[in-house]
Amino acid sequence: MDFNLEEAFIHIISKGKKDNTYKFALAKFLLDISKNTKDKQNITILYEDISEAFLKYYWVQECKYKLKQDFKQNSQPVVITIIQKYCGKEYISDSYDKYFKDKKSVKKEIIQEIEKKCLGDVIPRFQPKESNKFYSHNHIKNARKFHISKDKDRSIVLNSDTIFFLKKSYELLHKALILEWAKFLEKTNFTPKLISKIENLGENKRSSLGKYKKILLEIDTKCFYCNCNLLDNKIHIDHFIPWSYIYDDEIWNLVLSCSSCNLKKSDYLANEECLSKIKKRNSDSNLSIPNKDISDYYLNCKKSGFLEYSNSHNKLECIKS
Ligand SMILES: [Zn+2]
Structure with missing residues (x-):
């Protein structure tokens, strides 16, 4: 039966x-x-x-x-x-x-x-x-x-x-x-x-990102967005392209940030200047994965309906280090 x-x-x-x-x-x-x-x-x-x-x-x-x-x-x-x-x-x-x-x-x-x-x-x-x-x-x-x-x-x-x-x-x-x-x-x-x-509809299981901190600190000790010195601040690990889209912790998508920038950005997309910055970082630090281009993910994520962070009084900018 x-x-x-x-x-x-x-x-x-x-x-x-x-x-x-x-x-x-x-x-x-x-x-x-x-x-x-x-x-x-x-x-x-x-x-x-x-x-x-x-x-x-x-x-x-x-x-x-x-x-x-x-x-x-x-x-x-x-x-x-x-x-x-x-x-x-x-x-x-x-x-x-x-x-x-x-x-x-x-x-x-x-x-x-x-x-x-x-x-x-x-x-x-x-x-x-x-x-x-x-x-x-x-x-x-x-x-x-x-x-x-x-x-x-x-x-x-x-x-x-x-x-x-x-x-x-x-x-x-x-x-x-x-x-x-x-x-x-x-x-x-x-x-x-x-x-x-x-x-996993509705059950977002996110694992700790702590293990990436050491590797990322070896690359840069400043906030990816505002360039403040992270050694004096609480260090956050940010998913450059929102986690809800990438749905994984890929090192080429992770950046260190101060808590203020991390909270502001939340699940928004950063602007295209930031995209150029992370592309350069990945290429300089050998973090790119073969056959994957972060620009493609960025554009598709935007096309899917994820918004770019925008608040004229409280801008999330990428300051060149
Ligand atoms: Zn910052």
Whole structure:
């Protein structure tokens, strides 16, 4: 029986309609909720809870990673239009939790709108189809449904067998899901670490940069931006191109800065003068990695929607050392 469910699950995420990625978001939600369900029992899930998960997945993709989702020309999924309506179109440097901490009523409105406009189609589609040619084999004739949809109560009932199956095969199915989701987004995005970005939706695990400090201090002991002497200040390590775009700690993208410049810059892009400066630094210090040009990353990051730091009263400049 598990075999039937496994084929059905893989079929749903790898075939069918290609307008948006809602089925991936729903699959991730069902996997995660099953993983965290302890007892073997049916569970009722409100549409509202599914919408909240959709908000988180798509908020991170739109507001943090600026992933493009227009699979049809000049048309974006409704969930993105809703998020942009409430959160704007610009990159947001706060985390999901921090951003909504004091915006509970806005969050509720977004969730209600997603529930109303985005779930109607995807919930009934997330089922094995007996009439489908793929399922006409004998062994899958009696494939059970993943869930019972109760439109009147705005809820679905996930049966205990489905939960047991999703939980047991979580690692495998989650990897298959991330692969299909990334394959889909790859069509419209030129971004580093796409798979990792999809895999860690909303959970940014950042490692300590301390190990780079010594190497960078050997290159320069001044703030990359304002040129102040760092030996007298608290030393920060800054991702020249925002971490949310590069999504990795690459030494060619790291610079030392004073705390004031680091806090100002946050996840913004520095100006093009700074780009020339880091290019020279990388070339002089042999930090460039073959086949990678920081200018390409810089321009693509800008094209993706990351903003250049600009505040006329409080400029972030690169002072030539
Ligand atoms: Zn500085």
